[in-house]
Amino acid sequence: MNAEFHAKWSDSNTAMVENGTWKTLRHLEGPMSARTRMENRGEVVILSSNNYLGLANHPDVVAASKAGLDMYGAGTASVRFICGTFTIHRELEKALADLSGTEAALSYVSCWSANTGAIPLLASQGDVIVSDELNHASIIDGIRLSKAERRIYKHSDMKNLESKLTEARKIKGEGGSILVITDGVFSMEGDLARLPDILEIAGRFGAAVMVDDSHATGVLGPHGRGTPEHYGLEGQIDIITGTLGKALGGAAGGYVASSRAVVDALIQSSRPQIFSNALPASVAAGALEAVRLLRGDAALLARLRENTHTLRNGLKSMGFNPLEGESGIIPIIVGQTSFAIDMSAKLLDRGVFVTGFGFPVVPEGTARIRVQSSAALTKGDIEKALDAFSAVGRELGLI
Ligand SMILES: Cc1ncc(COP(=O)(O)O)c(C=O)c1O
Known part of the structure; x- marks a missing residue:
C-alpha cells in the first residue's frame, strides 16, 4: 500500500x-x-x-424479475456479440421502441452507459454537438469522450441555441453532422425542454436532435411516453435515451431508441456494447414488466x-x-x-x-x-x- x-x-x-x-x-x-x-x-x-410510478417494489415487477432470474440465470457472463443475447433483451428492446415511438431500441446497463456509449459514436470528428448547459452529467461525459467540436447553449435559451447552431454550421467538417442534445426534463429544475422550438430551430440548421428523457418516461404525456408525447412530437426526435432506473422499475438499465440504422450502428460499434456485459436478465424482465404496467394500468x-x-x-x-x-x-x-x-x-x-x-x-x-x-x-x-x-x-x- x-x-x-x-x-x-x-x-x-x-x-x-x-x-x-x-x-x-x-x-x-x-x-x-x-x-x-x-x-x-x-x-x-x-x-x-425517482420511483415515479411506484414500481420499484411492485409485486408484478418483483415476480417478473425473479422469473427472469430463474429462466436465464444471472447473466451472459460476456459481451452480447461474443456469447449471444437473451430473448428477454429483444422483448424489452421491442417494448422500449414501441413506448418511444421509434423503429428500434437498444438496452444498456444504465442510461449513463447509453449516453456515454452513444454520443461519441453518433457525433465524432468533423461533427458538432450543441448541448444545453444544464444537461445531465452523463451527457457531459459522453460529449467529453467524443471527438466532435462542441458548443454549449444557455439553458433553454432559444436565441442562444440559434447562435450556437450558426457557429456549428461554420465549423463542421465536409459531410459532418450537427447534433443538438437536451434533457427532456432537467433533473435539478424539473422544467421541460422546449422541444417544439428546438425541433423547429434544429430543422432550419439541418441538425439532428437527441433527447434524454430519463425523468420524463413514465411521467409525461397522456400515456407516459415522455416529452415527445407531451408535446405531440412522437416520431420526430432522432434519438431518445432513457433509464430503467427511475419510473420503469427503478432497478438499473438504460436504452437508446432511434431508427433501425442508428441502433444497428450502436450494436456494431458503441463501446459499452462491444466491450461490456449486457443488462442482467432479471433486470431486463423486471423492466419489461414495468413497461407493460405503464401501458396497461x-x-x-x-x-x-x-x-x-x-x-x-x-x-x-x-x-x-x-x-x-x-x-x-x-x-x-x-x-x-x-x-x-x-x-x-x-x-x-x-x-x-x-x-x-x-x-x-x-x-x-x-x-x-x-x-x-x-x-x-x-x-x-x-x-x-x-x-x-x-x-x-x-x-x-x-x-
Ligand atoms: C437525465 C438523466 N440522464 C441519465 C441518468 C443516468 O441514469 P442511470 O441511473 O440509468 O445511469 C440520470 C440519472 O440520474 C438522469 O437524471
Whole structure:
C-alpha cells in the first residue's frame, strides 16, 4: 500500500466534510417504496427517489424479475456479440421502441452507459454537438469522450441555441453532422425542454436532435411516453435515451431508441456494447414488466399526477415557492448549501427523507430541497410529509 496516495484521498475527504459538501449514504433496511425503514431512523416517507410510478417494489415487477432470474440465470457472463443475447433483451428492446415511438431500441446497463456509449459514436470528428448547459452529467461525459467540436447553449435559451447552431454550421467538417442534445426534463429544475422550438430551430440548421428523457418516461404525456408525447412530437426526435432506473422499475438499465440504422450502428460499434456485459436478465424482465404496467394500468400515471398536484399545492399553500413545472420534480430553492443540508436533516428528524442539493451540483446560492413525487404515496404519506415541511419551514423562517 502506498501510504502517501491514500493520505491524499483522506485529506481530500476531510476537506469535503469541512466545506459542507460531504454526502452521507443512508442505509435502507427495506425496499424502495412510499415508506421504508432507514437504519437507526425507523420508518420514513420517501420524497427523494425517482420511483415515479411506484414500481420499484411492485409485486408484478418483483415476480417478473425473479422469473427472469430463474429462466436465464444471472447473466451472459460476456459481451452480447461474443456469447449471444437473451430473448428477454429483444422483448424489452421491442417494448422500449414501441413506448418511444421509434423503429428500434437498444438496452444498456444504465442510461449513463447509453449516453456515454452513444454520443461519441453518433457525433465524432468533423461533427458538432450543441448541448444545453444544464444537461445531465452523463451527457457531459459522453460529449467529453467524443471527438466532435462542441458548443454549449444557455439553458433553454432559444436565441442562444440559434447562435450556437450558426457557429456549428461554420465549423463542421465536409459531410459532418450537427447534433443538438437536451434533457427532456432537467433533473435539478424539473422544467421541460422546449422541444417544439428546438425541433423547429434544429430543422432550419439541418441538425439532428437527441433527447434524454430519463425523468420524463413514465411521467409525461397522456400515456407516459415522455416529452415527445407531451408535446405531440412522437416520431420526430432522432434519438431518445432513457433509464430503467427511475419510473420503469427503478432497478438499473438504460436504452437508446432511434431508427433501425442508428441502433444497428450502436450494436456494431458503441463501446459499452462491444466491450461490456449486457443488462442482467432479471433486470431486463423486471423492466419489461414495468413497461407493460405503464401501458396497461392508466391508474398509475393518474395517481402520480394527483400526488404531484397535491404535494405542489400543499407546499405552495403553506408559503413555499417551488419552481414551476409539469414533471414529478418539485424543487424549493433555499439559498446556501448548508441551509439545504440542515433543512433536509430536520425533515429526516421528522421522518421525511428528502435530499438537499447544493454547490457544486447546482450553482452557489441556489441550493435546494428537491421533492419528488410518486404514485406509491398515499394520502397519509403526503399529509405526514406536508406536516413536516410546515413545521421545519416555520422553524427555519422560510414560511
Ligand atoms: C437525465 C438523466 N440522464 C441519465 C441518468 C443516468 O441514469 P442511470 O441511473 O440509468 O445511469 C440520470 C440519472 O440520474 C438522469 O437524471
